[in-house]
Amino acid sequence: MNPFNPRKLALSKWTACAPVNKEKHFLVTQLICDEVGVPLQVELQAVYSGRAERLDWRELRDDKRWRMGWK
Template structure:
């Protein structure tokens, strides 16, 4: 099984910029404002909180969802 190449590490997600392939409620650009670590193992990232640039609305998702290139692009496009 091949894994997609990604140029980012889950522990360095804070303040990274992301573009939604399909806009969410007419919002396309997001910033990671919070990284949540596993309660039992502080070395493992569990979730990230994204903030929409325009509305400042927050939502949380599992960090690995950002690796899905059909939903997210790294950086702002």
């Protein structure tokens, strides 16, 4: 499990353990929160292609799919 503070995810770097379409390195470009300020989703942008996708921030805790930093 990757331990981190979800409120400090903005502009953090992530590496996918199983790259697809040469997309291995990602940057968190946006943290989507509810009206109270509780984080709900993150927007990840692939460094190689620039493609963006949204996913639940809790998925980044799965160390079988994601690693913190660019490796």
